[in-house]
Amino acid sequence: MLGIHVRTRRAMPPETRKNDNRESRRQIVDAATELFTKTPFSDVNVEDIARSAGVAHGLVFHYFKSKARLYEVVSQGAADRLDRLHREALQRSGTPEVKLTAFLESHMMAVEQRRADYVFHSRGGGSPAIQTIWERSRRNAIHLILELYGVEAPSEPLVVATRAWLGFFDELVLEWVQGRPVPREGVIAASLSLFPAVMRQARVLGAEDAPTPRDPS
Template identity: 55%
Template sequence: MANARKKKRADIPARDRILEAATRLFTQRPFDEISAEDIAREAGVAHGLTFHYFGSKAKLYEEISQAAADRLDRIHLQATLAGSAPEKLRSFLVAHMEEVHRRRVDYVFHSRGGGTAAIQDIWERSRSHGIRLVLGFYGVTAPSLELAVATRAWLGYFDELVLAWVQGQITNKAAIVEMAFRLFPVAVANAELLGEKNLPSV
C-alpha cells in the first residue's frame, strides 16, 4: 500500500507537487516560518526544484496566493447565484468566513500587509471583485467612486471582525455575519455624504 502511494505521488509532476505541498504548509504556518527546504521535503522533491520552477519562495507564494484569491472569488460567486439581494448578501458573508477559516494563517499574514507588493495587488483585485459582486446584488453594475469607497469601508469593517474571529478573539460567527449585514445599508446610505447622487435601494 505504501509503495502504491509513493508510485501515485511520483506520477504527479514535480511542479504540481511543490504547489500542493506549499499550499498545505502556508495554510498551517506563516510565510516567514516556512523555508524552501520545508516545501521540498513536504513535496518529496529535490531542494533545487523549487527555485528551478518558481525562482524564489516569494514567487511561489505569489502563484499560490493568486490561486487562493481566484478560489475565493469563485466561492463568493457560487454562494450567491440564487436568492434575493439580502439573501445573497448573507450568503456572501457566510461563504467568505468559511473560506477564510480554512486558510486562516495565510489570511492573517496578508491582511496585515505581509508579502510583496504583488501579493497585496492580488488581494486588492479580489477585494474589488467582491465589492462589484455585492453591489451587483442591488442592481449596481457600474458603481461610482463614492459608492465603491463606501462599500470598501464596509468590507474593511467586516474583514477586521473576521480577523478577530479567526484569531479566537471573537467566537460568535453568527454575530459577525449579522453585524456586517446590518451595517451594509448604513454604509451605502452614507455614501451620499461623499457626494453619491444615485443611491441604490438597499
C-alpha cells in the first residue's frame, strides 16, 4: 500500500508574527512622518503612505483605522521629539539667557524640518486629539522655561503670561517658516527682548512668583 504524504504549511511562530507586525507598523509611521512633514495633510493620501512604506494599502487601515488616526500617532511622535529637544537645550551650560536662546534655536530647527505639519496644526488643523497633543507640548515648554528661572510650581497667571510670550514667538516662527521676510536672528532677538518685559507685566496679572530675567544687552 502506498503511503500518502500530505504537505502542510508550518505555522509562523507567534513571536515572528509579532515582530513582522511591529516592523510593518514602524514602516508606515516612518513613511507617514516623512510625507506629513513635507506635504500638507490634505494632499497626502493613504496610497502614497502605503507605497512609501512598501506595504499593502490595507495594512494602513488595519493598524491605524484612518489617515486621521495615523496623523495623531505621527503628531505624538513629533511632540515627544520636540519636548526632548527643548529639555536638552535647557540642560546646556551657561546663563539662563544662554539656555533660553538655545531653547528658541532648537525649536526653530525642529520646525524647519517639519514645516508643512507645523503650519497645519498651528492654524487649527487636525482633530481635537491633535490640538490636545500640541497643547500638552506647549504646557511642557512653559514649565521647562519657568523651571529655568527657578519656578517649579508656577501660578496660573504666570503660566498665562508665559503662554502669551510663547504665542508671540510661535507667530514669528510661522511667518519665518512660510518664507516671509522675517529673519531667523530677528525672531530670536525679538523674543528674547520681550521675555523680561512679559515677566514684569505678569505681576500686573497677579503672578507674584514671576521671575526677574536679565534684559538682553
